[in-house]
Amino acid sequence: MEVAVAGQKQKQQELTVACVSNLSSSSSISSSSSSSYSPVTARFNFNSGVAELRFFQDSESNEDLRIDLRTSQLFKLNSVESICVCEVSDTTKEKSYSRGITVRFREEEESRAFHSAFDQWKKEGVVQGSCLPNGTLSVGKSKFDDKIEASSAKMYFHYYGQLLHQQNMLQDYVRTGTYYAAVIENRADFVGRVVVDVGAGSGILSLFAAQAGAKHVYAVEASEMAEYARKLIAGNPSLGQRITVIKGKVEEVELPEKADILISEPMGTLLINERMLETYIIARDRFLVPNGKMFPTLGRIHMAPFSDEYLYVEIANKALFWQQQNYYGVDLTPLHDSACKAYFSQPVVDAFDPRVLVAPAISHVINFTSTKEEDLYEIDVPLKFTAAANIRIHGLACWFDVLFNGSTVQRWLTTAPGAPTTHWYQLRCVLPQPLYVMPGQEITGRLHMVAHHAQSYTIYLTLAVKSWGPGAEQGGVLQQSSCKFDLKEPYYRMSQPQAYPLAQDQLTHHLINTQDIQIQSQDDDGSDLMQNPSQNSDAEFH
Numbered sequence: 301m302e303v304a305v306a307g308q309k310q311k312q313q314e315l316t317v318a319c320v321s322n323l324s325s326s327s328s329i330s331s332s333s334s335s336s337y338s339p340v341t342a343r344f345n346f347n348s349g350v351a352e353l354r355f356f357q358d359s360e361s362n363e364d365l366r367i368d369l370r371t372s373q374l375f376k377l378n379s380v381e382s383i384c385v386c387e388v389s390d391t392t393k394e395k396s397y398s399r400g401i402t403v404r405f406r407e408e409e410e411s412r413a414f415h416s417a418f419d420q421w422k423k424e425g426v427v428q429g430s431c432l433p434n435g436t437l438s439v440g441k442s443k444f445d446d447k448i449e450a451s452s453a454k455m456y457f458h459y460y461g462q463l464l465h466q467q468n469m470l471q472d473y474v475r476t477g478t479y480y481a482a483v484i485e486n487r488a489d490f491v492g493r494v495v496v497d498v499g500a501g502s503g504i505l506s507l508f509a510a511q512a513g514a515k516h517v518y519a520v521e522a523s524e525m526a527e528y529a530r531k532l533i534a535g536n537p538s539l540g541q542r543i544t545v546i547k548g549k550v551e552e553v554e555l556p557e558k559a560d561i562l563i564s565e566p567m568g569t570l571l572i573n574e575r576m577l578e579t580y581i582i583a584r585d586r587f588l589v590p591n592g593k594m595f596p597t598l599g600r601i602h603m604a605p606f607s608d609e610y611l612y613v614e615i616a617n618k619a620l621f622w623q624q625q626n627y628y629g630v631d632l633t634p635l636h637d638s639a640c641k642a643y644f645s646q647p648v649v650d651a652f653d654p655r656v657l658v659a660p661a662i663s664h665v666i667n668f669t670s671t672k673e674e675d676l677y678e679i680d681v682p683l684k685f686t687a688a689a690n691i692r693i694h695g696l697a698c699w700f701d702v703l704f705n706g707s708t709v710q711r712w713l714t715t716a717p718g719a720p721t722t723h724w725y726q727l728r729c730v731l732p733q734p735l736y737v738m739p740g741q742e743i744t745g746r747l748h749m750v751a752h753h754a755q756s757y758t759i760y761l762t763l764a765v766k767s768w769g770p771g772a773e774q775g776g777v778l779q780q781s782s783c784k785f786d787l788k789e790p791y792y793r794m795s796q797p798q799a800y801p802l803a804q805d806q807l808t809h810h811l812i813n814t815q816d817i818q819i820q821s822q823d824d825d826g827s828d829l830m831q832n833p834s835q836n837s838d839a840e841f842h
């Protein structure tokens with residue numbers, strides 16, 4: 301039975317099913333019996349703007365099952381049985397867990413109708429939240445939900461909801477210490493100001509901002525870590541009274557006032573992994589006053605070709621397993637090429653010796669104060685280097701830094717090779733086909749990074765070497781090598797002993813010193829800030 305209610309939009313839909321039972325308990329709402337048959341009503345409707353599914357027998361009864369369609373999925377077990385997995389909160393609303401509900405149908409047609417209604421209500425159940433109190437969650441489907449797969453988001457916030465992972469970041473003293481210095485040394489930017497901490501995690505940056513004299517800090521955090529942040533902040537009452545923790549996504553929460561300054565740590569591997577920079581930009585557009593400050597202010601991705609025979613052989617050797625022709629009587633070689641491809645598609649995360657770089661780095665600037673969110677969906681960087689040695693190039697090495705453009709002090713947080721190691725390390729894209737270069741030879745190419753729904757990027761890298769020497773004009777491109785990488789699936793190679801010489805030679809210094817980097821900016825706004833990176837005091841700090 302469908303119940304169309306007044307108004308242009310259908311506000312309610314009712315269907316019947318045979319039986320509904322809770323997987324985690326033996327309770328069921330109804331089942332058919334030989335004596336009396338009483339089917340269960342499944343009602344789809346909006347409750348306070350949220351699409352909801354309610355199962356009941358007697359509409360007046362309280363003994364019903366209510367399901368929030370936003371967090372539910374329906375799977376077909378067979379033609380007359382399905383399972384609905386949904387998230388429920390406990391009575392204190394502090395913890396949420398998954399619940400499975402089995403739904404049985406009398407016939408296949410009933411199942412089909414139910415699935416169709418479920419899908420439609422789930423899709424259309426994205427409604428504008430009405431008159432939201434300040435600092436609470438909006439119920440509408442947000443920009444975040446539109447572009448990020450639910451399963452990815454669930455794992456992501458589960459990860460950040462755990463103290464051990466927050467501790468890992470807090471124990472990166474290069475990171476946390478640089479944030480602390482950047483905030484405290486720039487008190488002038490915080491005193492008496494309203495601050496929003498974008499993705500507050502444990503609340504550490506909110507506490508730093510309060511220490512620097514902020515009038516009020518709104519700490520927005522989507523994961524369960526928000527509860528821990530509340531606890532930490534309550535335990536530091538002199539600062540905590542000026543901090544409000546808001547649990548929810550930056551894209552969805554409403555705040556009572558605009559911020560004078562945003563503070564955030566949205567950087568992932570290669571700066572862009574996790575796609576949290578987009579959240580930071582959205583926070584700017586939603587919460588920041590015009591010309592408000594952002595800490596950090598801009599980020600740069602640095603890139604240089606590298607030569608590392610050991611790394612290349614290590615990766616190539618991983619696929620050797622698949623060259624066995626008699627593995628318990630089975631020939632594995634048909635999968636060798638696929639294995640090779642898979643291993644080379646993993647960007648390598650480790651801390652490498654900067655002497656592996658074979659040309660001065662170039663940079664791509666992302667100015668957080670002016671970049672549009674959409675600019676981060678696809679990042680295209682033309683590459684052009686001049687080889688410094690006669691050597692084999694195995695791929696492209698990348699790292700990043702961010703600038704805190706404070707009114708008093710400009711501070712850089714760098715993840716450069718040779719600088720004190722951070723939990724981001726550096727990243728290298730290894731090409732399956734190395735390229736030979738001579739000193740002075742030009743290396744060109746393209747680094748094309750395309751965002752995907754699992755909060756990361758697909759990376760397409762091409763490097764090419766032109767003919768060189770007498771008669772080069774006729775030669776054109778001599779060698780070219782390309783590869784596709786998934787930034788979400790890196791090879792963490794940190795077990796290698798990292799023995800760096802304390803004194804780097806002149807070449808290395810030239811290759812990685814941020815002051816020498818020729819900015820190949822696609823964002824002109826960044827260049828001014830780049831004029832004086834002399835306050836780059838990571839070295840000072842450690």
Ligand SMILES: C[S@@+](CC[C@H](N)C(=O)[O-])C[C@H]1O[C@@H](n2cnc3c(N)ncnc32)[C@H](O)[C@@H]1O
Pocket residue numbers: 444456457460461469470498499500501502503504505520521522523525548549550551564565566567576579
């Ligand atoms: C890299 S951690 C930084 C945590 C903390 N600010 C710090 O510096 O230690 C990023 C945090 O942002 C949160 N986060 C990511 N995306 C978010 C979003 N869209 N809305 C709210 N919080 C988000 C994550 O759950 C995580 O706790």
